[in-house]
Amino acid sequence: MKTVIVTGASSGFGLDMVKLFLKDGWNVIATLRKLEQRRDQLSKELNLDDPHLKLFELDVSQKNELDSFIKNVATVDVLINNAGFGTYGALEDISEEQLRYQMEVNFFAPALLIQGLLPKLRANQGKVINISSLMGRYACPLSSVYSASKYALEGLSEGLMYELKSHGVDVVTIQPGGHRTNFTSSIIWGANSLSENSPYKTQTDGFIRMMKKLNSRKKAPKSESVAQVAFKLANARNLPRNIVVGNDAKFVAFLQSLMPKALYRKLMFVSNKKIFGA
Numbered sequence: 281m282k283t284v285i286v287t288g289a290s291s292g293f294g295l296d297m298v299k300l301f302l303k304d305g306w307n308v309i310a311t312l313r314k315l316e317q318r319r320d321q322l323s324k325e326l327n328l329d330d331p332h333l334k335l336f337e338l339d340v341s342q343k344n345e346l347d348s349f350i351k352n353v354a355t356v357d358v359l360i361n362n363a364g365f366g367t368y369g370a371l372e373d374i375s376e377e378q379l380r381y382q383m384e385v386n387f388f389a390p391a392l393l394i395q396g397l398l399p400k401l402r403a404n405q406g407k408v409i410n411i412s413s414l415m416g417r418y419a420c421p422l423s424s425v426y427s428a429s430k431y432a433l434e435g436l437s438e439g440l441m442y443e444l445k446s447h448g449v450d451v452v453t454i455q456p457g458g459h460r461t462n463f464t465s466s467i468i469w470g471a472n473s474l475s476e477n478s479p480y481k482t483q484t485d486g487f488i489r490m491m492k493k494l495n496s497r498k499k500a501p502k503s504e505s506v507a508q509v510a511f512k513l514a515n516a517r518n519l520p521r522n523i524v525v526g527n528d529a530k531f532v533a534f535l536q537s538l539m540p541k542a543l544y545r546k547l548m549f550v551s552n553k554k555i556f557g558a
């Protein structure tokens with residue numbers, strides 16, 4: 281039976297992936313932070329006595345934890361780099377520490393996990409599935425730092441797709457649009473973003489209004505659809521370069537494929553002005 285690793289398995293896409301792979305009889309190594317505090321909550325979602333499930337405490341921003349995790353993995357067929365979060369706000373309002381932490385979790389952790397697990401992935405002719413974002417193909421005001429982390433993940437994935445092909449390892453990204461998970465409640469705002477004296481106050485207020493509107497949408501897709509795509513990719517023979525999930529993400533991808541770049545940028549300037557008020 282094959283083994284999948286899912287990082288960030290405490291909620292959202294990651295938790296749904298764990299359920300789906302276990303249901304199909306895979307061995308699942310699920311990593312998450314604060315494991316002991318979460319056992320009770322997790323036991324409502326998963327059968328923690330399932331012999332196919334192995335839980336591992338891992339804060340992906342901690343190099344020593346990544347190293348000891350990698351040492352503990354005996355075998356892996358599919359690595360899903362899912363753990364991630366968004367740092368939002370204008371660059372000028374974000375501290376250096378916040379900037380580095382965003383890259384640590386969303387970019388360096390996946391890169392180091394792939395690097396450390398490659399000997400085992402090569403041995404098993406395995407796969408890497410990186411959970412990127414619509415924001416990994418499209419950037420807008422006040423999310424440039426989050427976008428940068430996902431663009432970096434996209435660049436890494438594209439290069440690795442070529443680099444690892446002849447070694448038998450496939451690499452793919454999933455680019456979800458907005459889905460109902462804990463993502464929005466986990467957003468970290470820039471240190472100065474919510475202050476009255478931020479030069480970006482008008483844009484920040486516009487952004488928060490837009491987020492509230494999006495969150496109240498009844499039709500925001502549930503997280504299962506992303507988990508299902510990951511599950512299909514894990515079982516597929518031929519992988520695409522990336523997969524876009526969700527109507528909003530598909531719409532942006534469609535515009536990008538259709539429009540000349542100059543026209544696309546013009547449209548973005550107009551819509552950003554409308555949404556963010558500046």
Ligand SMILES: NC(=O)c1ccc[n+]([C@@H]2O[C@H](COP(=O)([O-])OP(=O)(O)OC[C@H]3O[C@@H](n4cnc5c(N)ncnc54)[C@H](OP(=O)(O)O)[C@@H]3O)[C@@H](O)[C@H]2O)c1
Pocket residue numbers: 287288289290291292293294312313314338339340341362363364365366385411412413414415455456457458459460461462463464466503
């Ligand atoms: N939901 C969306 O609309 C959306 C759209 C596009 C892309 N994404 C991407 O999808 C992935 C999963 O997010 P989600 O939507 O499922 O949100 P979520 O419910 O907040 O799940 C995020 C997971 O990442 C974990 N995580 C965050 N920082 C971590 C760290 N330093 N070490 C270990 N784990 C950490 C969280 O752990 P804790 O519970 O301990 O915080 C949680 O398990 C992320 O990479 C996100 O960027 C989400």
